[in-house]
Amino acid sequence: MHSDPEKHSDPVQKEYSRLAPLYDHRWSFYIDSTIQETINRLAINPHERVLDLGCGTGALIQRLLHLAPEARFFGLDPSVEMLCVAKRKLPDSVELCVGSADTLPFANESFDVVISTNAFHYFRDPAQAIQEARRVLKPNGRLVITDWCHDYLTCRICDLLLRLFNRAHFRTYGVSQCQVMLQNEGLHEVSIEKYKIDWLWGMMTAQAVKETAA
Template sequence: MAKRGADLKSDHEDPVQKEYAHLAQEYDDKWSFYVEATLQETLKRIELHSGERLLDIGCGTGALLAAIEKRYPDNILAGIDSTQEMLDIAGKRLSKNVHIERSWAERLPFEAETFDVIVFCSMFHYIREPIIALKESIRVLKPTGRVVITDWCDDYITCQICDLFLRVFNQAHFKTYKKRECYELLLSSGFDDIKIDSYKVNWFWGIMTATAYKNVS
C-alpha cells in the first residue's frame, strides 16, 4: 500500500480530505464549544519554555496555534494538516510567523530533531497507522522532546457509541482509544514517562489528554 502522503496530488480521494474540504467553512462555528473546551484542556498541559519549538499536527483551522501564539509570543510554532481548505482558514487567523504546511502525520516534512513539543488535538482518531505517525513524531522531536495528545476517550460509553456509529457511517473516522490502548501505542512507538488524564467537557464528550517524553535510552 502506498504510504499516505507519498503523493499529495492523489490525496483528493482520501476520506479525511473529502470530509474536511467539505466541512472547512463551517468548522469553527459548528464545533465552537468543543474546540474551545479541548483547546483549553490541551493548553493547560503544554508547558512551553522560552525558545521551544512546537508543531501542531492536524492543526485544522488553527484555533490551538492562535491560542498558543497569544500566550507564548516568542516561541517558534508550526502546524501541518492534510486538508488545504482547513489550512486556508488557519492562514487567515495566524500571523506570518507561524509556519503552516499541507502534509500528513504519517510523513512529516521536517528534518530529524526539529521540535521540542508535538501536539495532536482531536485528530488522532483519524490516523490509520498510529504507530507510523508516532514514530514519525519521535523522529522530528529533539532528544528531550515531548508529545501532547488530546482526543476522545473510549473508556466513556458515549464515546464507544460514537466510535461504533462513525465506523459504520463515516469513512473518514478510523478509531478511538481507551487510556490503556493509548498508553501502549505511545510505549511501543518509543515514548516513556507517559501520563494520561481523562475528563468530560460536557455530558457527552469524554476526552483524554496524554503527555509523554521521547525515550532516549
C-alpha cells in the first residue's frame, strides 16, 4: 500500500488520513452498532469471497472473520492510513488494497458478496459504484449497503450541515432513492430496511441480488 501523491486534493482521503489513528475509538458506538445491524441482515457461507467496499480500519471484516472463518475476505478503501490500521488488526489472509468504488481493481464475477457500510454517502458517483459492485459480483451474488437514511429528520440536518462545511461528505439518500438506483443498475430482489441506532443516527440496510446469467 503506497501513499498517493494526489491524496491531499481528494477531500475523502485528506479527511481520513487525519482521522485514521483515532477513528475506531472516537466512533466506537456508531461503528459497533452499524456493523451489528449489518451482520443481523447478512449471512456469509463457508468459502465465499467477500469484498468490503470502503472497509476503513477493517472493523467489519474483523467481526465477519469470527462468524465465517472459512470465507475469503478482501477490503478496499481510498485511504492508505485507514488501511494501515486495518492491516495491523487483520490476518495476512485478508487482501487489502487502495482504490475507488468507481473503478474496482477486480475481475468480473469475482465475489459472492459485496458489502459497504458507512461509506455510500461519500461516493461521488453512486450509480457507477453500484454498477461496479454488480460487475464484480458472481451470478446470484449479493450486494449489501448500510448507510445513513435521508428519510430521518436528524440525518437530513446532518446531511445539510456536512454538505455546507465538510468537503469529504457528498450526500445521503432515502429508501425510495436507493431502491431506484439499485433497480436501475439491473439488480433484483431489492429490499431496504430503515432503523435508528440512537436518537441521532437513522440508518438503512439495502440488499439486492445480481441476476443469474442467461
